[in-house]
Amino acid sequence: MAMGRPREFSCEKALDLALQVFWRKGYEGASMADLTEAMGITKPSLYAAFGNKEELFRKALDRYVDGPGGYFQEALKKPTAREVVSHVLYEAAEALTNPDNPPGCLAVQGALSCGDAAETIKQELMARRAKGETDLRTRFERALAENDLPDGADAADLARYISAILQGMAVQAAGGADRGQLRRIADMALRGWPPV
Amino acid sequence: MAMGRPREFSCEKALDLALQVFWRKGYEGASMADLTEAMGITKPSLYAAFGNKEELFRKALDRYVDGPGGYFQEALKKPTAREVVSHVLYEAAEALTNPDNPPGCLAVQGALSCGDAAETIKQELMARRAKGETDLRTRFERALAENDLPDGADAADLARYISAILQGMAVQAAGGADRGQLRRIADMALRGWPPV
DNA sequence: GTCCATCTATACCGGACGTTACGAATGTGT
DNA sequence: ACACATTCGTAACGTCCGGTATAGATGGAC
Numbered sequence: 001m002a003m004g005r006p007r008e009f010s011c012e013k014a015l016d017l018a019l020q021v022f023w024r025k026g027y028e029g030a031s032m033a034d035l036t037e038a039m040g041i042t043k044p045s046l047y048a049a050f051g052n053k054e055e056l057f058r059k060a061l062d063r064y065v066d067g068p069g070g071y072f073q074e075a076l077k078k079p080t081a082r083e084v085v086s087h088v089l090y091e092a093a094e095a096l097t098n099p100d101n102p103p104g105c106l107a108v109q110g111a112l113s114c115g116d117a118a119e120t121i122k123q124e125l126m127a128r129r130a131k132g133e134t135d136l137r138t139r140f141e142r143a144l145a146e147n148d149l150p151d152g153a154d155a156a157d158l159a160r161y162i163s164a165i166l167q168g169m170a171v172q173a174a175g176g177a178d179r180g181q182l183r184r185i186a187d188m189a190l191r192g193w194p195p196v
Numbered sequence: 197m198a199m200g201r202p203r204e205f206s207c208e209k210a211l212d213l214a215l216q217v218f219w220r221k222g223y224e225g226a227s228m229a230d231l232t233e234a235m236g237i238t239k240p241s242l243y244a245a246f247g248n249k250e251e252l253f254r255k256a257l258d259r260y261v262d263g264p265g266g267y268f269q270e271a272l273k274k275p276t277a278r279e280v281v282s283h284v285l286y287e288a289a290e291a292l293t294n295p296d297n298p299p300g301c302l303a304v305q306g307a308l309s310c311g312d313a314a315e316t317i318k319q320e321l322m323a324r325r326a327k328g329e330t331d332l333r334t335r336f337e338r339a340l341a342e343n344d345l346p347d348g349a350d351a352a353d354l355a356r357y358i359s360a361i362l363q364g365m366a367v368q369a370a371g372g373a374d375r376g377q378l379r380r381i382a383d384m385a386l387r388g389w390p391p392v
Numbered sequence: 393g394t395c396c397a398t399c400t401a402t403a404c405c406g407g408a409c410g411t412t413a414c415g416a417a418t419g420t421g422t
Numbered sequence: 423a424c425a426c427a428t429t430c431g432t433a434a435c436g437t438c439c440g441g442t443a444t445a446g447a448t449g450g451a452c
Contacts, residue, residue: 002427003427003428004420006419029309033408113298114225115225126372163368175326196387228439237400240401
């Protein structure tokens, strides 16, 4: 099956290393030289394996969503709306300050604003954030149907509210907030939940 | 007094135009070509008047803080903690979606993460966000002394919480949220205030 | 009217950017 | 052992980056 010279590196390991660079420097701030150095491969190897910078970022982003960002989808499986919110907030506090990773959230700081060349990446990240918000809204709609949230509450508004708090925590983490500080933000948000 | 040929453009107008570009594209994403084109001046004029890209950004940032971002300091003057929070949240909802300006907040999206060359700008923006948070904390400490907030509340935690919500609203605005949606986030945050 | 400080515009600098030819190296299938 | 498919490293591509030298234009001071 495998014809020709086998590659000397692991695509998954290289992708994880690229993810670290994009996470720390953003899409625009991460140069190909930064990436190849961190990944331990040369530029032609990178292009052969991953296409180009944009494709590499998208693959790293997929890996982020399934890995360090996986707590979000996990939280949606909790049995009650309150547990969903509690888990997503506290797990975010952990993930956003995991010392093994750059602080903050790739989906927020990967390309919040950018030059023309990165516009499609910015759109992609906007779409990912919108999808997370929609998933949360859908979960809250279920909770409403189960009388797990007060009548008259608006699932879309609640989802946007929680998304905003998560994104605010991400900016705080990028600004140097530590784990305890993020946990106390989660405490306060949860104390007022649901905002009737 | 004024010797030599007078300059043919207004520094303040040019700075406002540069601010728009930095606001929309971020520090890294805004090229000198973008800036000179928007400002209607040539590069040597820009360098003579503003130093270099980094100094230009700092001057635009000062102008942002005193202009479109001025609602923050205004809110601190309100007589009660609740009015401070109410005003800062609702004025943020307006400012972040002002159709005359790019959506979002320059202090958040100007350089949330970046390459090495923009590291000092990132630090500057972190310091500005931290200063806003400290100003809010100081205001809450006054409120505590005036029995305007519940005993035992932590002014620093409250300031960090409100800052996170504001920053989350900024990310929402950058993602396309409209004014009504941001107002409803403010509604919900205010409903649980203070988070005793 | 002349001098001269200052601004404007063209054109260019060295370097970094993302991307790719090319040829040498390497392991598989026959 | 040989041919072949693929990867590897070097070295270079054209383009754009932030920044600047230089020469001409402009208007106040005297």
